[in-house]
Amino acid sequence: MSRSLKKGPYVDPKLLKKVQSADSKRSPIKTWARSSTISPEMVGFIFQVHNGKDFITVTVVEDMVGHKLGEFAPTRKFRRHGGKMASEEAQG
Numbered sequence: 001m002s003r004s005l006k007k008g009p010y011v012d013p014k015l016l017k018k019v020q021s022a023d024s025k026r027s028p029i030k031t032w033a034r035s036s037t038i039s040p041e042m043v044g045f046i047f048q049v050h051n052g053k054d055f056i057t058v059t060v061v062e063d064m065v066g067h068k069l070g071e072f073a074p075t076r077k078f079r080r081h082g083g084k085m086a087s088e089e090a091q092g
Helices: 013-021 084-091
Strands: 029-031 046-050 055-059
Antiparallel strands (some): 046 055
């Protein structure tokens, strides 16, 4: 379910303040605000988004505007599909 158009997109106020006060686009901005929507002011910045264990480096490009920061820092690690056939392939 998306956010109401009347309210507008959610951007964490602390994160927006860090973006506006950043001196250069090259220094990464660490954040835990995965639910923040990427706004046009964030294009070109490098963020380090926390995924629950590590910080994943995300470089914001123009196509990401409107998406959430958490979409680009996966929280689960896909190993592979299991089963009898997969284990036989791995061995042989």
